[in-house]
Amino acid sequence: MRRSGGTFLDSIKKYIRGYVRIRLESPAPDRFFSLCVHNRIPLRNLTQEASFYEMELSARDFLRLGRFRRKTDARIHILSKNGLPFFLLHARKRKAFFLGIFLGFILLFVCSLRIWDIQITGNRYYTTPVLLDTLSEWDIRCGMAKRNVDCQKLMQKIRQAFPGVVWVSAKLEGTCLIIDIRENDEIPQPTDALADTLTSWDLTAPWNGTVVSIITRMGMPQVKPGDVCKKGDILVSGSVAILDNDSQIQRYEYVRADADIVIKTQFPYYDEFSRTVTVKSYPGEQESYPFFTFFGTDISWYHAPKNNSEIYRIERRLTLTPSFYLPVTVGKIITVPYEKKSYCYTPKESLELSQKHLQNFLKNLVREDALILSRNIRTRLTANRCRSQGYVIIQIPGSEKTPIVRKALPDSTSSVSETN
Structure with missing residues (x-):
């Protein structure tokens, strides 16, 4: 006899074979149980009440209890019938039910032949919408037949279309197309059009200000720390004079000027918005x-x-x-x-919003490695407007690349612009 329901696998087997729950009333229950044990009839979930016992056994074993019942003068009542055989017996007239099950399996089989989801992992620089749009242009989309997907060709096309992808895998699992990519550790940077077209240049000042520091790696510095510069002034020249033995200029070499330059400058600030929103x-x-x-x-x-x-x-x-x-x-x-x-900001709310705009402006400068030295901002409120105006003094690294104007040798009076 088994007093527990057994393992999960036993429960599945019990359901497939079918089982019944019965109530036993007998003057000699011990003899009844001994006969069951001797004939290898397992009894499960056995419980005892005042004058009877309840238990579960398989439908096949239940049919063997007839002679045990007669020997022990027992009365057996069926409380419930459970399991797959009884379910099929009860549902044999429900043709629509079995037809629905059959059609459901057919539908699942049809669905298994197509792709219903595309998963892309490992991408950082190339966003998922961009990759999905590219796949759609190649007729790779949800709903297409799996037999039309060549994973090897797809991987090759992805590597060709996206230079930043160094490794890619594509595989079909179930009804899902899984694409895993690996990108370069260095994110592609925007190309410098001037650097692509010129072989040499000067570095000029992008703002009016004072040179704080200059470290030259290539070219001839034209300023030193503390010098005042205006926008467009040459800070580092790409023209390098080559002298002869008499310290006379023999020729000029033209290079790509390169330097780290920090300039102290004054940035104007202006912000205006409506107080009514x-x-x-x-x-x-x-x-x-x-x-x-x-x-x-x-x-x-x-x-x-x-x-x-x-x-x-x-x-x-x-x-x-x-x-x-x-x-x-x-x-x-x-x-x-x-x-x-419509809502009108109070004076306090207007000033707080104006201060928030100013902080965003300063944060953008800090992202460009600027050092905020001081600021002079005034805010004025009118009936409908809030206006902030002033300037910010900062130290910020920067320079601009400018095409070199070729210099003539001492015996020449002409100068031409570089066209390379």
Whole structure:
């Protein structure tokens, strides 16, 4: 006899074979149980009440209890019939049910022949929408047949289309196309058009100011720390004079000037905004409409709202396994009604917003490695406007590349511009 339900595997076997739960009333229950043990009839979930016992046994073993019942003068009552054989016996007249199961398996088989989800991992510089758009241009999209996907050719095309990708793998798992890529550690930087077209240049001042420091790696410095410069002044020349034995200029060598230059300069600041703005208020309650998508067709009870409303769509793709996606999406559409109202900032709120704009301006300068030395900003409030104006004194590294004007030798009076 077994007093417990057994393992999970035993439960599955018990359900497939079918079992019954019975009530036993007998003047000699011990003899009845001994006969069951002797004939290898397992009894499960055995419980004892005042004058009877309840237990479970397989449907096949139940048919063997007839002679035991007669020998022990027992009365056996069937309390319940469970398991697959009894279910099939009960549902044998439900032809539509079995037809639905058959059609369901056919539908799953058809779905397994196509791709219903594309997963891209490992990308950082190349965003997922960009990669999906490129795949769509190559006719790689959800709903296509898996037999039309050549993973080897797809990997080759991705490497050719995206130079920053150094490694890529593509594989089909279930109804999912999984693409894993690895990019260069160095993110591609925008190319310098001037550097691509010129073989040499000068470095000039991008702002008016005072040179704080200059470290020259290539070229001839034209200024020193403390010198005042104007926008466009040459800070480092790419023209290097080559002298002969008599210290006379024999010729000029033209190089790509390179230096780290820090300039102290004054940046103007101006910010103006309206104190009257339009804000949203949400007086009503949100409404939710369920929907589901089947093979790309939306079926929904959603109705477009007549008044102003914010609309949110929440959806989830159904799956059988982590890699077996179905062409079925369920979710809901939420509408939140709102009203537009005019609101005027108070003087305190206007000053706080103006200060926030100034902080964003300063943060952008700091991102460019600028050092904020001082600032002189004045804010004025009118009935409808808030205006801030002034300047910020900073130290900031920077220079501009400028084409070199070739210098003539002492015996020449002409100068030409470089055209390389």
